[in-house]
Amino acid sequence: RKEVEQDPGPFNVPEGATVAFNCTYSNSASQSFFWYRQDCRKEPKLLMSVYSSGNEDGRFTAQLNRASQYISLLIRDSKLSDSATYLCVVNNRAAYKYIFGTGTRLKVLA
């Protein structure tokens, strides 16, 4: 089983739709969680950190469920510019590693 798992997609949604991605992790010792966005042939860029209490940044909401060991990303009112691959990243400080999911590809259609 992979340490971090994501549905690769693609998720094809119309503009204005709400879309949610989940990411599961296997190491219960994981301590920090992030969502990154990667555009084609570019480096990943930090979208948001994920906090235990959940956090929101504009149209984006991230949540963490430690009991079930998953994090989620909700995108409301999807824009064409949201089309990208969304990477889930989990950090285990004890091992000092950042583990990446394979990414979920989102296509927002006009």
Next chain:
Amino acid sequence: GAVVSQHPSRVICKSGTSVKIECRSLDFQATTMFWYRQFPKQSLMLMATSNEGSKATYEQGVEKDKFLINHASLTLSTLTVTSAHPEDSSFYICSARDIRSSGNTIYFGEGSWLTVV
């Protein structure tokens, strides 16, 4: 956010030659930097963790003699692909850990496209 610069962004080299890629943290000190490789339509694969002033820690299956990592200062880590072969052609990305941020956020360089011909 913090800025990480990677150079060169693209390089083409002949098979058998060596290529050096630099990763710099521009506005913060990074005691730890990470090197990844990403093949088309695949996820980032961690190659090694670079620690300033000490030897890098390589992931299983990554040849340390082929992928030389040097982290000589708190703002610079280099990856040298030695005796490059066409199968080494890939997107190489570095990241640096900003210890100032809560949660230990990592920031990525722009990546380097290596093509070995």
